[in-house]
Amino acid sequence: MQALRGGVMLDDQRSGCPINAAIEVLGDRWTMLVLRDVMFGDRRHFRRLQSESEEGIASNILADRLRGLVEAGLLTRDDVKRGQRATYSLTEPAIQLVPVMAQLAAWGLRHLPTTRELRVRAEVLSDGGPPLWEDFMAELRERHLGVPRPDREGPTASERLAAAYEAAIAEARSQY
């Protein structure tokens, strides 16, 4: 088991149920949204995470959740010199949240109102299933952890996600 939550002990948790344990780490709406934006939006800096937030995250909440995610072992923050922007990277446990995000997305897609531009990536992810999630995790490992991605033919997972998103944006623009 990898060390998460800076050496959290069982006694610190409300129960030793794996679902509860996961929720205690992730169970704050903004925490999941910040992870989503780093993961799918490749937003690695505070400023982009705030200015491009679809949900309009407040800067104090963003700062708090980023700190919590680093403490929990889900993000790392590179050391920066004064005046430089810090870059956040996903850790391996955070990358392994891709299937959780994909299932949440599939469920939201099926049961709740969503907007076309924000929906298409979830559709691609949901339709692609576990093989696409594995490809996407391999890409995230390369981008965030420097682990070379196995050679694969055809467009990468993020290229497929980006293409679907761009097409939906273009279509929306052509309609208005």
Place this chain on the structure above:
Amino acid sequence: MQALRGGVMLDDQRSGCPINAAIEVLGDRWTMLVLRDVMFGDRRHFRRLQSESEEGIASNILADRLRGLVEAGLLTRDDVKRGQRATYSLTEPAIQLVPVMAQLAAWGLRHLPTTRELRVRAEVLSDGGPPLWEDFMAELRERHLGVPRPDREGPTASERLAAAYEAAIAEARSQY
């Protein structure tokens, strides 16, 4: 798309992203834990949901979350005469959360400290993968919605989950 959240409109949400939409409905720790207990623990009444809660849910929080889940369209509450206990049932959208719960459980199992008795069902669920989740959803549809389950050979999903749990409890008892 099924009606969830009592006819919630897109405008009520922070964004039209499917992950955000899902989190706006589910993104409270206690909401997910109540759903987990109805789903995996077959706890259908207020009293059992409270007294058997592994995390010690407070009665006012439980009452609030049950009300919210009914409003959101994830649980139904049967009409009861005075003095009778109300029974809560999962709706179809709630039953479709099984894969989300399974992925959360698998992730918690892999990355966080958990206790043996509360871990074994998550292990069975995670190892069984999508075919077991489908079986379990079919059982929940029978139990909560009255939809007859297709005939299958061998033990049902909940029998497999229960057997693993009983075995872990027995083993724990024999050790102390």
